[in-house]
Amino acid sequence: MNLIKAFVTVSGFTLISRILGLIRDIVTATIFGAGPIMDAFFAAFRLPNTLRRFTAEGALTQAAIPVYKEAQNENPRAAALFAGELIWALIIFLAALTLLVVITAPQVITTLAPGLEDPELAAVLLKIAFPYIVFISTVAMLAVMLNANGYFAAPAAAPILLNTSLIAAALWGAPLFPEPVIALAWGVFAGGLLQLLLVAFAVRRTGLRLAGRPHFPPTTRVRRALKLMLQGALGAGATQINLLINLLIASLLPAGSISWLYYADRLMELPAGLLGAALATVILPALSSYAADEKKSCAIIDGTLRLTLALAAPAAVGMALLAVPVVNVLFLHGAFSTTDAAMTAQAVVAYSIGVVGLVAIRPLAAAFFSRQDAATPAKTALLMLVLTQGMNAVLIFGLNWNHSGLALSISLGACLNATALWYLLKRRKWHVPLPGWRRFFVVLAVSLSAMAALLWLLLPTEDFWRNAALPVRLSTLAGMVISAAGIYLVSLHLGGVRLINVYRALHVNGNS
Numbered sequence: 001m002n003l004i005k006a007f008v009t010v011s012g013f014t015l016i017s018r019i020l021g022l023i024r025d026i027v028t029a030t031i032f033g034a035g036p037i038m039d040a041f042f043a044a045f046r047l048p049n050t051l052r053r054f055t056a057e058g059a060l061t062q063a064a065i066p067v068y069k070e071a072q073n074e075n076p077r078a079a080a081l082f083a084g085e086l087i088w089a090l091i092i093f094l095a096a097l098t099l100l101v102v103i104t105a106p107q108v109i110t111t112l113a114p115g116l117e118d119p120e121l122a123a124v125l126l127k128i129a130f131p132y133i134v135f136i137s138t139v140a141m142l143a144v145m146l147n148a149n150g151y152f153a154a155p156a157a158a159p160i161l162l163n164t165s166l167i168a169a170a171l172w173g174a175p176l177f178p179e180p181v182i183a184l185a186w187g188v189f190a191g192g193l194l195q196l197l198l199v200a201f202a203v204r205r206t207g208l209r210l211a212g213r214p215h216f217p218p219t220t221r222v223r224r225a226l227k228l229m230l231q232g233a234l235g236a237g238a239t240q241i242n243l244l245i246n247l248l249i250a251s252l253l254p255a256g257s258i259s260w261l262y263y264a265d266r267l268m269e270l271p272a273g274l275l276g277a278a279l280a281t282v283i284l285p286a287l288s289s290y291a292a293d294e295k296k297s298c299a300i301i302d303g304t305l306r307l308t309l310a311l312a313a314p315a316a317v318g319m320a321l322l323a324v325p326v327v328n329v330l331f332l333h334g335a336f337s338t339t340d341a342a343m344t345a346q347a348v349v350a351y352s353i354g355v356v357g358l359v360a361i362r363p364l365a366a367a368f369f370s371r372q373d374a375a376t377p378a379k380t381a382l383l384m385l386v387l388t389q390g391m392n393a394v395l396i397f398g399l400n401w402n403h404s405g406l407a408l409s410i411s412l413g414a415c416l417n418a419t420a421l422w423y424l425l426k427r428r429k430w431h432v433p434l435p436g437w438r439r440f441f442v443v444l445a446v447s448l449s450a451m452a453a454l455l456w457l458l459l460p461t462e463d464f465w466r467n468a469a470l471p472v473r474l475s476t477l478a479g480m481v482i483s484a485a486g487i488y489l490v491s492l493h494l495g496g497v498r499l500i501n502v503y504r505a506l507h508v509n510g511n512s
Contacts, residue, residue, distance in 0.1 A: 013156035018270045020163035025266050026330055027170045032181060033335030036117040039251070039258040041181050043113040044125035045188060046247050047101070048133040064144045066372050067225040072148065078221075079145075080211040085222045087141045087210065094134045102127045112244060113258070115251035121179065128185035135192030142199045145208050154202030161198060162191030228374045242388050242413065246406045249396065256340060257403040263331060264347030264407060271315035272358040301431045304363045305422075306440060310497070312359040314488050317448055319352035321455045322480065328465040329473050338466060347407040354411025357418040364421040367430060380420040388413035443495030451488040455480060 032038045064086060072079035101108055105123040109116065116122055143155035169187030174180035203210070218226060250257040319326075323345040332341045365377040388409045395405030425431040458480050465473055 357415035447491035
């Protein structure tokens with residue numbers, strides 16, 4: 001398996017999806033703004049989206065891939081039986097959960113977001129959007145089969161369909177409904193179904209097979225995977241519980257707080273999702289294959305961590321310094337006001353502090369999952385849950401930082417979580433740092449300083465970003481980003497740190 005080729009494939013499709021996601025957010029911000037109506041939609045979408053991160057992005061994939069690879073090494077029939085039984089178990093559980101949520105939607109919304117101005121609308125949106133979780137979790141299990149066999153394109157491309165569906169719903173579906181935002185909920189439903197059809201077609205085309213049927217009690221292998229999933233869910237769940245608690249708190253803050261956090265979160269997810277998810281998706285099958293080869297496994301982790309820092313650190317600095325320009329250029333149109341832009345930019349700055357941690361958590365956790373250890377990431381994440389909510393008490397109720405305090409607590413918690421995971425990997429000698437880290441840190445710090453200084457010198461006043469014509473603002477922002485990236489890469493090169501060296505390390509150590 002060529003890890004770099006796989007990383008480029010996953011990150012390339014993820015980048016397209018993220019760009020479409022930004023276009024989606026620009027369209028929805030322009031049409032719907034950031035008031036109570038969108039607060040209702042984001043509150044309704046938060047629950048299925050949170051569960052998606054339990055399953056599609058977290059516990060399911062990271063727990064199932066090592067067990068699937070183990071079954072596959074036994075024989076293809078065993079792998080097909082395992083996948084089929086696990087998919088049936090997942091569908092039955094999630095279908096029952098969906099029915100329960102649809103029946104109790106008003107009570108669910110009241111519990112999750114008691115401060116909403118329009119809880120009835122949010123309940124309607126939740127009923128429409130929640131079945132998405134059944135579609136996307138089935139997509140995740142099919143993606144396990146594809147990724148474990150070296151097929152990364154279809155699962156990575158699938159989110160493009162969700163963003164396309166939501167853009168179409170906002171532009172053309174909204175006028176068809178008495179309450180236009182209902183079109184977005186149907187866009188979520190349709191996007192999940194389209195993703196399932198795409199990935200199912202890819203499984204069929206690659207010749208991979210599903211077998212088995214609902215089993216009660218589950219077979220030994222499925223029970224082991226479910227145990228790992230449960231442990232992984234505790235880890236993924238800690239982060240998602242944080243977000244749900246933050247949703248509850250945000251609903252009690254000034255109107256628009258949920259929307260401001262959502263748009264800021266979307267900007268933060270651009271580097272976090274693009275880098276963290278892509279790295280974790282690619283290295284987990286490789287680490288599972290090389291779990292018994294300490295030297296090769298350590299080399300993959302070492303190279304991945306250097307690549308994470310080299311790519312995530314400049315993204316964090318750029319987000320902090322360019323928060324106002326980016327938010328104004330992307331969202332300050334139509335119903336999205338200058339106040340909305342200012343509040344969103346505050347949250348972006350707070351989120352920027354946690355970008356490196358948020359990106360690093362995914363590949364670090366994958367290193368534990370590759371050894372079928374889901375308990376350790378779960379324990380560190382649960383500890384961070386407690387610390388994060390403690391920080392919320394200080395930042396929001398003590399310092400009165402409102403929605404920015406919520407974003408900052410998530411950022412600090414992510415950095416602490418990533419640090420704890422790295423420390424435990426190192427203590428267990430699953431990651432033995434290779435030579436050159438001290439020089440790498442010095443060169444990285446100098447390069448980031450040069451990049452930050454250039455951005456600071458080039459940065460126009462806030463009035464410019466609010467009042468200049470959109471083409472002028474857009475070209476100015478693009479020029480600043482290109483200049484900053486250029487000086488950063490040149491500084492790395494002059495310091496002797498070349499990303500091509502990381503490429504070669506992963507290329508050699510990631511091939512079987």
